[in-house]
Amino acid sequence: MSFASGISIKNIKRKPFRSLLLFSLVLLIAFTLFSGAFVIISLRNGLECYQSRLGADIVVIPSSAKGHGSVDDILLSGITGNYYMSGKDFEKVASTEGIASITRQFFLTSAKASCCSARVQIIGFDPKTDFSIQPWISESYKNEIEDGDVVVGCNINGYDSGLITFYGQEYRIAARLEKTGTGLDNAIYTNMATVRQMAKNADRLLETSPFQGVDIETATSAVLIKVAEGYTIEEVADDINIHITKVEAKMAKSMISDISEGLLGTSRMIGILVALIWALALIILIIVFVLLSNERRKEFAILRVMGASQKMLSRIMGTEAAILCAAGAAAGIVLSLLIIYPLSASIKDMLGLPFLSPGIPVILLLALLSFALSLFAGMITALICARRITKNETGLLLREDA
Amino acid sequence: MKLLCEGISRRFFRNGKNTNFFNAVEKTFFELPEGAVTEIVGRSGSGKTTFANILSGLLTPTEGVLLIDGVDFFSLPDEKRSQFRNKNIGIVPQGQTGLSSLTVLENVLAPAFMYGDGKEKESLAKELLSQMDLFELCDVYSNELSGGELRRMSIARALINSPKIIIADEPTGDLDDDTTRLVLSLFRKKADEGASVLIVTHEHDALQYADQIYRMEKGVLSKEG
């Protein structure tokens, strides 16, 4: 072992308070860096996932949906309502000019009563035309959804029997979907025929039927539209809004941008907060380093008397900092993993935004980056402090009190 | 190894003001001969430490050059100067100079480990420590030593690399008479073996060990006798 490393280790051991102080500061720096980046990335992930799932330019819902929970709610928080447009209105929407692809969905909320296993949102879609739910489902379930089958979001737990009951009838759980970090995780998916079957049972069992005057066989809750080339999304949406009175066309892009604005705002806020804490910790680190290293002026002078070069002193200070900073950074990252990971569910609830934790490779990369950055910050500070002392003449430093 | 001062002086500023300066050491010509003990005496504040630090290469002179075996010492790069000091100049500075993270033995061995494997010097270190009557304290941390013990430790440390130049600033200041004699005769022995020895001292007893004596008075160095 070189002289510099040997003496660095002895210094760390013999000055536990000093060592602990630096260790804790770097721990704080690494912790804020890693946790902050983790939350921000999870938010971005959530949005991206959400954007790719939706895949529609325009969402058309009946005017009666107003106040019952909007499409934003359906997609984001899993809150939907039982609202329906007639088959005639759907035909009108479908005949609008400038549509490349169109698909319909049927929403049904299960009741809390004994006829149902749980109160959840059921989303029926048309596998033949769907472009919004199918691609996502196919990541977990390659087969077609048969009549009487349902696919459940990842937050729908239990039902080991593989069966779930809605309005007095059992359905087979064909698959559980991958996590999206959105309200979609709380819903149940099935094909049109099955959801209409459920709706008929509901109509029969419920005292006040949600299908007032609407024919269940042709009813639709939401229509998802992709606009054809040569048309703008605004054009098509306006066209629908002007000509069909009983429905409302919403531009999905504007919904997404609403969310992403909220998300950007939040992630910017978190980013600023993290940057602030980080900068604060860094400033404290620098101050502590300077104060601690000022106490070491005499020590450095003694080493110089023995023949240590400026380079050697930098190496001693650098090695000490490297050991303490590496330990502190590693501890900070482990700590934030221990805290953030289990808490990500409550963080998500708190923020009310899609939140999807990154995968292991990204976490590793993030950990590595936070580690490197914390180490770098500590080392640079240490080296600057060492330089600050050694640029003084030894003959002058020697006169100072130990 | 011969040490030569050519017109060396050192200026200091009082209270850090650029206008209020004085020379702690006036323009000085001086030679430290090989194989001899040279002593510098003088009143407190006369500039002895300042001068000794310049000779050790620890303080740059305002003017003049320091030649060691004909080489302008302060023109060397830091790395070279440090290595040279480690190998050839044994310095006992004024004041307390222990490294508190190290034991007494580790303190003494530190210069030996800086640019080489100090392991082989361990027996020498122990020998020097027993000469300094510190052998029992080998494994004690240096911040637990008394002033005189620290002083003796720094003398042992200065001698660990068998330097050809020894510069000791009041090495016997806080020692009793017996230990003082012990230390001075050790320096005497090193000079007899060929080293160039410089001792800054107040002690009258010390003078009998000297080959030549200088007096420092308000920064002016003059030869005695």
Ligand SMILES: Nc1ncnc2c1ncn2[C@@H]1O[C@H](COP(=O)(O)OP(=O)(O)OP(=O)(O)O)[C@@H](O)[C@H]1O
């Ligand atoms: N860094 C400095 N800045 C300003 N003045 C200084 C500085 N170092 C020393 N001096 C002054 O230079 C003069 C000589 O100091 P020096 O330490 O060389 O004296 P000395 O002869 O070694 O005294 P002593 O016997 O008390 O150790 C003193 O007046 C001191 O106040």
Ligand SMILES: [Mg+2]
């Ligand atoms: Mg002095």
